[in-house]
Structures are given as structure tokens and as C-alpha cells.
Amino acid sequence: MARPANPQTHARLVGTGGDLVRRQGFHATGVQDVATAAGVPKGSFYNYFATKEGFGLAILDAYWEEIERDHLARLDDRRLNPADRVRAFFRGLSQMHADTGFGPGCLIGNLALELGNTSDPVRERAALLLRRWDAALAACLEGAQADGTLQSGLEPAALAAVLVEAFEGAVMRAKVERGPTAFARFEALLSVFLPKRPKTT
Template sequence: MVAAMKTNQRLDKRDLILAKGAEVMTRRGYHGAGVQEIVQAAGVPKGSFYHYFASKEDFAVQALQQVYEPRLQRYAQALANAALSPRQRIVAYYAELVEHFARQEKLEYHCFIGSLSFEMAELSPTLGAQVDAILQRSADILQQCLEQAQAAGELAADEDCANLASFVANAWQGALTRLKVSNSTRALDDFMLRLQRLLRA
């Protein structure tokens, strides 16, 4: 019982460092976020960081997994919602995200995976591979839903669902980048208009 409690405490501390550190790294970028700033945000001594992570790069790899695993699960659940048709699931999911940004008084978008992509993909093959794997899993989830839409007659029989999933996923990332630099939801609105047209039967 005591051993189990100690194990849970260790996991809780690791999760705390990952959560708080990911927030710091999202705001400041990989290079702008030092280990000292990460442990201060988590309220733990610096030695705790190196107890759980071999390096800042190791931390970033694990943080990516912690941040995006639940997001990918939510994405998969939304695109498997049997109450809606496959096409409706996709459109509704992205429409909800666009509405989320539109409701903000001050448009802000800080993307953990986007920041690491720009800063570290070339400098760290390990981080680059992790980022690519997460983005590919997202595209794979979308592809499965597109294939269901195709089977239901909501997409043309000759549509390349893998290519379409890749295009939509990349277009969404690009729209989010424009959101960040332009402080306007116009790119997201354009994305939604084009997505709806792409998914017409």
C-alpha cells in the first residue's frame, strides 16, 4: 500500500512537471524555456526535473505525448459519433473549434506542437519524429472518417481519402498559423468554407 502511494506520488510529480513545463514551453518556445523556469512553474526543485527526464529534449518528447494523447482521443471520439453522419462529424468538429476562437475577446493561439515544429524539427530528429507521428495520427483519424463518408455516399467513390485527410490537416495547421500572425479569424472562416465544399457529395 505504501509502495503504491509512493509510486502515485512520483507519477503525480512527473505529470505536474510535464503539464506546467508544457505551458511554459508553449508560451516561450523550446529555446526560450529553461529548465529553471519549468521547475519554478511546477513548484519543484531542479533535481526533480533530472530525476524524471534525461534532458530538456527528453522532457519535450514526453510532454508532446502527454499533451496530445488526450487530444487525439477526443478527436477520434468526435469523428466516431454515431449520432451524426461522417461528413457532419468532421464539419461539426472544426466548426466548434472555429467558434471557440471567435468567442475570444483577444485572439490568442499558442501551439505547443507548432512551436516545436518550427524551432526543433531540423535540430532534433527525435523531436521531429515525435511531432510528425502525432500529426500523422491526427490525419489517420480523419482518413478513417473520410472513408466512412465515402462508403456512405457522402464523398465520390474515386476520392483519395488519404490525400484529402493530409490536405485538410495541413490546411488547418496553416489556418492556425495565420490566426496567430494576423489576429483575425478570417483564415479559419476560409478554411471552413473550403472544407464544406470539399466534403460535398
Template sequence: MKTQATRDKLIQIGAELIAEQGFNATGINAVLSRAGVPKGSFYHYFSSKEDFGLAVIDAFAEEYDERLAAILQAPDQPPLARLRRYFDVGRADMHSCDHARGCLIGNLGQELSSRSEAFRARLDQVFRQWERHLVACLEEARAEGEIVETLDVERLAVFILAGWQGAMLRAKTTKSQAPMEAFEQVLFLEVLGRESVPAPSAANAAAEAP
């Protein structure tokens, strides 16, 4: 249906612009212009800019949740290999945008959580869902003896998500994957007591080559 397709396109363009410059700096006219939608028609699809922002969050969260589940629930890999894959994908994403965007949900959490209760509650809900995926993966790792039984996997999941979000933010400010790699190394070596992570990926090597 054309109306739904147009709405979806506005959300997609909005997500791109918001990831690049933030929610407050993203004007409605800029979204309409890039999407090729006539000016003045925005309120046909959304009741307000806040409504639009929530729609962007919902769309991104749904898509990323499926991606996260595919990584952390992959049946052909042991649990900690899946966790490493999660970090690999995150580093590859940062490399692909030259460390300019980071996590859309994390960025919006910093910008909008104090702006309105609707934003804060929805963003918190998204983060909690991501933590549940991590908890499930870590529970498998504990059951299979990959991590010690005494680890509280729920607290560990909160720590991993918070630390990884912070590492991505720092990677943006340094224009380098070093903070992300450092977090991953400390997590596996110091917290989980596993061997250090593998050598940097090809994407990292290319980014760091002279």
C-alpha cells in the same frame, strides 16, 4: 505515487509554457518554479531537456488523440458533421486563448523538426496518427455518399491537416479566426462540393463584436 504525480505536473506546466512561448524559450527553472518543485530536481524526472520535450509531446498527443477520436468517430453524427465539429472545436480552442497558442504539436513541428531527429520523427508520428483519424472519417463519408467516390481520402486527409495547421498559424498572426473560417469554407464548398459551413459560432460572434 508522488513521484509520478510530480512528473505529470511538470509535463503539464511545461506544455502550458511551451505553448505560450516556445520550447527554446522555456527554461527549466521556469517550469520548476511554476510547478512548485525544488530547483535542481528536474533531472530526477528527465534525463535532458530533449527528454522532457518528448514527454510533453507524448502526453499532449495521447490526450488529443482521444479527443480527436471522440469527435471524428461519434456514432450519433454523419461523417461530414463530425468533420465540421472538428473545425468548430479548433476555432473554439483558438478563441479561448485569444489566438495566442494554436496547436502545440504544430508549433513544435515548426520549431523543433530541424533541431533533432528524435523530435522530427515523433512529431511526424503524431501527425500521421491524426491523419488516420481523418482518413477513417472520410472513408465513411465516401461510403455514405457524402463525398464523391473518386476522392483520394488519404491525400485529402493530408491536405486537410496541413491546411488546418497553416490556418491556425495564420490565425495567430492575424489575431482572427478569419483564416480558419476561410479554409473550412473552401474545403467544403470547393473541394468537397458541399454547402458552405454554418454561420460563425457564438464564440466567433462574441470575438468579432464591437
């Protein structure tokens, strides 16, 4: 009889395993590597994940939960106007990458590039998470359009997708260059669409 799953062990496998995959890639990270990092026997891995692909889906979901908790909440911060929320959101993400030395990159983008042609489940999950990101950003851009910060001729949903795509490109460039210059360029691009309002006295 299989031993019942332990939530703490599952969390360690996903947490430490996800960190390994972000740093060294999915294919370069073996099941033994994940198990060792989590402090469990290799065989225990399969008590939690039927396949390594299933593990990939789990670490994607956990990464997205972290993004939702630590970053997407900024888009709902009613203390700021919508444009400032968008700026705060992207600055928070940029800082997250700076804090890790720019090397690990974005797990969604990493797995999409590494497994997009070989794993439909991972590709579809990555696409779903990007659409969720688009939707959350579009809702905030609609608010910016309503208050006149974002010009009326732009479509918030389309602009949200473009900004996500541009930011993911900046993440890749920062990963290659190990520096923040790409994020500075992204922020300059963002200011074209969402110019800062002059302070009123």
C-alpha cells in the same frame, strides 16, 4: 539513491511546462522556468527527464493525449454522419484555439517548426502524431465517401493529409492575426469537399 518518481509531480511538470512552451517557445522556456511553474526544485526536473529534449517529447505526447480525449472522439460519434463528424472535429479544434486567444497555437506545429532541424527525436514524434491525425481523419472520410457525401474520385488518405496541412496553416495564420478569419476560410474549404446535405422532410 535517487528518489522514486512521483506521478503527480511528473504531471505538473508536463502540464505547466507544456503550457509555458506553447506560449513562449521551447528555447525561450528554461528548465528553471518549468520547475518554478510546477512548484518543484530545478534539480527535480532531471528525476523525470534525462534531457530537455526528453521533456519536449513528453509534452508532445501529453498534448496529443489531450487532442485524442477532447477532439478526436468526435470522429467516432455515431450519432452524426461522417461529414458532420469531420466538421464537428475541426470546429472543436478551432474553438480550442479561440478559447486561448489564438496565441499559443498548436504544440505539434510549434515544436516541428522550432526543433525540426535540430532534434530528430522531436521531429519524428511530431511526424508520427500528424500521421495518427491523418489516419483518424481518413477513416471518417472513407465513411463520407461510402454514403456519397465525399465524391468517389477523391482519395480519403490524401485528402485527410491535405486537410491537416491546411488546418495547421490556419492555426499559424490565426496565431499571427490573433483572430478567427483563417478558421472561417478553412471551414469554407472543407465545405467544398464535404458539402452539407439539404434537410429532408
